[in-house]
Amino acid sequence: MIILYLEFHKNLGRDKRVKIIRINMKDLTVSEDQSLKYNGLGGRALTSKVIHDEVPPTCHPLGSFNKLVFANGVLTGSGASSADRYSIGAKSPLTGGIKESNAGGISGLKLGRLGISSLIFEGVRDDFKIIHISKESITFDDATPILGKELSEAADWLRDRYGKHIAVWLIGVAGEQKMNLAAIAGQDKEGLPTRFNGRGGLGAVAGSKGIKAIVLDDAGVEKNKPKDREKFREAMKTYHKWLMETPGTAKVFPELGTAGLVKTTNALGALPTRNFSTGSFELYENITGEKLRETILERGGEGNPTHACMPGCIIRCSNVYVNKAGKLVTSPLEYENIGLLGSNLGIGELDAIAELNRLCNEYGVDTIETGAAIGVLMSQGVLSFGDVEGAINAVKEIKAGSPLGRIIGGGAEIVGKLYGAYRVPTVKGQSMPAYDPRAIKGLGVTYATSPMGADHTAGQTIRAQIDHHSAEGQVKASKDAQETVTIFDSLGMCYFSGGAIQGRFDLIADLITAYIGQKVTAEYLKETALETLKLEHQFNRRAGFTKAHDRLPEYFYTEMNEASKTVFDVPQEELELIGVEGNGR
Amino acid sequence: MIILYLEFHKNLGRDKRVKIIRINMKDLTVSEDQSLKYNGLGGRALTSKVIHDEVPPTCHPLGSFNKLVFANGVLTGSGASSADRYSIGAKSPLTGGIKESNAGGISGLKLGRLGISSLIFEGVRDDFKIIHISKESITFDDATPILGKELSEAADWLRDRYGKHIAVWLIGVAGEQKMNLAAIAGQDKEGLPTRFNGRGGLGAVAGSKGIKAIVLDDAGVEKNKPKDREKFREAMKTYHKWLMETPGTAKVFPELGTAGLVKTTNALGALPTRNFSTGSFELYENITGEKLRETILERGGEGNPTHACMPGCIIRCSNVYVNKAGKLVTSPLEYENIGLLGSNLGIGELDAIAELNRLCNEYGVDTIETGAAIGVLMSQGVLSFGDVEGAINAVKEIKAGSPLGRIIGGGAEIVGKLYGAYRVPTVKGQSMPAYDPRAIKGLGVTYATSPMGADHTAGQTIRAQIDHHSAEGQVKASKDAQETVTIFDSLGMCYFSGGAIQGRFDLIADLITAYIGQKVTAEYLKETALETLKLEHQFNRRAGFTKAHDRLPEYFYTEMNEASKTVFDVPQEELELIGVEGNGR
Incomplete structure (x- = not known):
């Protein structure tokens, strides 16, 4: 030592x-x-x-x-x-x-x-x-x-x-x-x-x-104290009040977790189904947030339908999923896990999804990338859609480090390359999270233009007041979301509080000012976010990215999502304005 | 039908x-x-x-x-x-x-x-x-x-x-x-x-x-005739005379084939050995062109140390390799096969290399990519260097389409990504042929800047009158070679005749003029080659390539090739002049 x-x-x-x-x-x-x-x-x-x-x-x-x-x-x-x-x-x-x-x-x-x-x-x-x-x-x-x-x-x-x-x-x-x-x-x-x-x-x-x-190891360390306790308490009171008054953060998330989205996306035709080949799943009712809550409550024991991952979090979107004996299986079972390890694999059973999620967590892998990788394998006939045992065994290969495990471990893009697949739901090598970009086109814009590759957290537009099936307004919605979330990401704040804050970053600036004892303004927060995005794009340009990478896989433009009856049709030149070569920044 | x-x-x-x-x-x-x-x-x-x-x-x-x-x-x-x-x-x-x-x-x-x-x-x-x-x-x-x-x-x-x-x-x-x-x-x-x-x-x-x-199926089709038979015969006579008078094309290639290079590159420290970790191989004497010729002659039967793949070819660099019974194993056994399937895998037996080459030919795969892919697998301990049986079985997995076969089938770059390898000898996703770019730096420039990815035929500099270990003059040598070979590639001519032609494209222009009956000049040939390279780079730019892709893998800059005592040190800004964003075109 x-x-x-x-x-x-x-x-x-x-x-x-x-x-x-x-x-x-x-x-x-x-x-x-x-x-x-x-x-x-x-x-x-x-x-x-x-x-x-x-x-x-x-x-x-x-x-x-x-x-x-x-x-x-x-x-x-x-x-x-x-x-x-x-x-x-x-x-x-x-x-x-x-x-x-x-x-x-x-x-x-x-x-x-x-x-x-x-x-x-x-x-x-x-x-x-x-x-x-x-x-x-x-x-x-x-x-x-x-x-x-x-x-x-x-x-x-x-x-x-x-x-x-x-x-x-x-x-x-x-x-x-x-x-x-x-x-x-x-x-x-x-x-x-x-x-x-x-x-x-x-x-x-x-x-x-x-x-x-x-x-x-924080043994013997004192708790952090805000520099200006009075002002901090005041600002926090307002912030928490907003959180408590907003239906999403006060009621929907604590009740259903992110899994509450299953119904919404299935209705929109955005729930990835069988390797993103369509956007609604005939078994979706078995995997909704409602079904999840009901199952956890029914089973009792160690189960918890609403769980805060951080002390004092009001939103409590997390949960603890249990087996029939009430024993912990996995925590949390989120919308993305359900979409990628469930409908995307043609699997409509929460217990199966929970087991896949447990294995992913135990091996330390990204559930989204794993689900997408197995989805491509299924699309190429290496496994069958809906084959729970096959999917579980495939994930276990990751631990074994066998050739198949290594293949899955490479992510969906590489799986596609190895198996000659045409339909591979990735951007910049990273798999799409659980939203078909033909049905929520603002997310398609985010996938295509974010410096992070396909990533819903880089600019979620599902709550934008906009027709998600139309090409119109999606670039602005994505750009706004990308900029806003960059503020959240820099403050340590969960972007789920965004619905409550509604752009009132002056309050957040007050919170910070009181906490650190140095004056911070909403403008500073926004400028820092813009500067951050600029630096990220600059790094990517120097790493070899161009506007050629700011696009979705070909099939999203040419093959209709039968659930939404749409293709992705946001004009490329609009995307490029906010992408790696864009002047929008 | x-x-x-x-x-x-x-x-x-x-x-x-x-x-x-x-x-x-x-x-x-x-x-x-x-x-x-x-x-x-x-x-x-x-x-x-x-x-x-x-x-x-x-x-x-x-x-x-x-x-x-x-x-x-x-x-x-x-x-x-x-x-x-x-x-x-x-x-x-x-x-x-x-x-x-x-x-x-x-x-x-x-x-x-x-x-x-x-x-x-x-x-x-x-x-x-x-x-x-x-x-x-x-x-x-x-x-x-x-x-x-x-x-x-x-x-x-x-x-x-x-x-x-x-x-x-x-x-x-x-x-x-x-x-x-x-x-x-x-x-x-x-x-x-x-x-x-x-x-x-x-x-x-x-x-x-x-x-x-x-x-x-050319049944019933007449032989092509030149438009101007007299002039064509005349120009051809001169051309063939040059080929016959040039030591490389008249003697070295027909005698030793491309395998004659083994001695040269081993001496230069450029013979890829154990996944391009060094450039000379302790068993090189077992795999030289001389040894190859001797073996084929000794064994007799169907063997042939000098074989023309095209009717009437004077150079006859090809060969037919046979087993001890004199029966065909594979044809041809070339330098690249020997380098990639031999020394690069730590294998110093011609019979083993020939069997690997045979399998590659029978499955229809690139021997260079296959050898490089297996080299990376060996470097990661999935197989051992020098393990002939392991290598043969690995190649057989390609036919089986097993996960390991798919991995190898993806090429060395993907193998590297799946096994977390740092040393992966590829440029633009394509494996290097059998020349360590630290020891023949002009080829390093070609690997880095050719629109084709790492490819010796895109601009071979090994015969340039230049110190291959020095950074000096390599960019010019590569640029010249890239331009010249593009002429050959457009005419249907083997670039091995380049040593005889020595830039006298006026003669080749005369040949073409007599053959097709329309006036063609050496300038036209050169301009077309430059235009071709320009279009290729333009395509690649639009496909998303930038100067960030015009470089060798990191380790060639940082880790010394112990055989040549060199790293690759041609300045990046010089490379970029002739690469995808270069103004040199």
Whole structure:
């Protein structure tokens, strides 16, 4: 065990807004970043700025020039509802472009308690380490005992070893094998390692750097306090009031979770069905949010239809799914899991979807990418649509690292290339989440133009007041959503609170001002978001992306979605205005 | 059997320089191109112009917008030595960019005898056809009887069915499965289907269009005659005299074939060894051209150390490799096969390499891509370097279409992505041929900047009078070679005659003028080549390539080739001058 006593623990105050620790995994050295260049930035704004400024855009994503950046949102740990999120960024092995993926749970919160805003990992190594971060030191332990284990077992082991109070980040067998669909898991407030920075293969980047787990040990650390408690309490009161008064955040999400969307998207013809070949599923009633709630309530036991992944979250969109005996199967079962591991595979049983989801979580893989990859395999006849056992066995191959497991681990785009598939629902190498872009065209615009590849969280338009089947207004809807969510992603806020905030970023600015004791305005938040998007596109341009990449797969333009009776027809030249070569930024 | 009587057979004269037949594979219709826009073009100049003008650069390579273009060189069938080559072009499923790959043998020659300069295949279909082209008609027969067969067996079946006088183009099991490394085979003058348009997955494009085989049936067709026989004979005499007087073409190639290069590249440190980790191989003496010749001569029987793939070729670089009983194993065993299937896999036995080569030929795959893919698998420990049986079994998986076979069938770049490999010797998704670019830096420039991806035939610099280990002068050497070879590729000439011609394209222009009866100048040939390169780069730009793609994999810049004691250090800004965004064109 190497122990490195740090300078940084002497300086745990909150007088600087950003405290960055650099960890070189090659020689296991630690240093505090002394520059002030990243001050004032959090979450995605920080990860993307670091990647833009420090990572050569053409570098190998698994080589020593890439960096892996963890960054708390500005409000993470403040106590505001739905605001404990953190971002992880890197050059993505899946897309070849910049990547930011954020998640909730309590791992970011614990990092914040340790007085750290951001961890920047550099260098690569072949063996795996557990990085233990406490008030006093950062130490590197051998990770061999937890290699190859399922995530829940590894997390238990870590708690046994380091104490029940810790939070962790860790990768699973997929990350160890440096697979494109490998995620990084954080933990929820109950200790389950089920909050995922799922997209873009960040787990593979962690794997390349030998990061098996990061233990956040906040023993003896005081709770964060806002600089101006009075003003902070006031602003928070208003914010929470809004959340409580908004039907989506106060009622729909807590009751049905994100799975409430199944009915909506099925009706719109946007529920991906059988490898995105159509947008409604004849068995959709078996997999709705209503059915999910009913099942969990019926079964009782450890089940919970409404669960907060972060302490104090009002929205509580998460859940705990149980088997007939009331025992935990998986948490959470979300809309994207249901869409990609369910209807997209022709599977209409919640228990089967839950088992697939459990395996994905235990192996540390992106459920969206996994579901899309298996969907393409099914479309090519390697498996059959609706074959639950086949799908489960296929996912298990990921753990085994067999050739088929490696193929799935490469993601849907590579599956398509290996099996000569024409219909492959990816953009920039990343699989589409559970919305057919022919039926929710604003999301099609987001998929095509986001620097992240196909990603609903990069610019969700489903709640825009707009005809989702029409081409009109979609570019504006997507652009607005992309810009707004970039603000959320930088603050550590869940974008589900967007419906309550309704663009009132002045309130959020007041919250931050009171929290950090430095004046922040709504304009600053917006400008930072625009600048972040600009840097991300710039990185991608330098990495080799052009407007040729700002498009959907061919078949979405030429083959009608029979459920929505639409093709994707937003004019390409409009897309390009907000894409990688666009002047819209 | 559908018989389509054609207009074109009424017009078999040679009064137009280019006769193009379009075949729509979706509805099995045939038409003659009546436009004159492609007149004056042959080979690569023609395929690249058609792809540039008619194929949307962002289309799916296996979809209906892609086209597959066969085009004879201008001199194909003229009787000039080493000039019966033809090109095949398409958007490549391997690189995503434009692709031209050319080969010798007699298939192009037979197409020319039928009065056809070019075949343009359009549309896609799911079943497979044999396209029979005769003087009278083009007919489509069911290909089921030869699906899944090895190429030699399929070719025998086709000769049994259509007559011994035919020539064929066909795809193997890899093309049927639309694999990225699938080639298209033509036949040599003895009837073996062993002349490959190997690179870039053209066999997969043929597969997507349902083209299993093209039968060129020249029964009853007269031999081509030059327009001006006297002048043609005269120009040809000079040309052949030069070939006979040049040591490379008159002595080295006929004696040792391309395998003569093994000694040279091993000495330079350029012989790819164990996944391009170094450039000299301790067992190289077992796999030299000298050893190859000695082995073939010793064994006698069907063996032949010097073989002409095209009738009348003076260079005769091909060979026929036999087993100890003197029975045919494979033909030809070339330098690239030896480098990629031999030293690159740590294999130093000609018999083992010959067996690997035989399997590649029988399955219809690119030996370079296959060897590189297995090299990456070996580097990741999936197989061991030097494991002959393991390598043979791995290649057999291609035929089986098992997950491992599909992985190899995807090519080295995808293997690298699936196994988290850092050292993957590809550019633009295509594997490097058998020259380490750190030791022959001009080829490194060609790999990085050619519109074709890593390809030695796109600009071979090994014979340039230059220090191959130095960065100096490499960009000019590569640029010159890329431009010159584009002339050869358009004329149907083998670039091995380049050493004899030494830039005297005025003579070649005289040959063409006498052959076609229209004045052609050396300037026209050069301008056409420059224009062709320009169109290719333009297509690639529109397909999404930028200068970010004009580079070698990271490790060639950072890790020394211990055999040459060099890294690749040609300045990036110099490369970019002749790459996709370059102004050098």
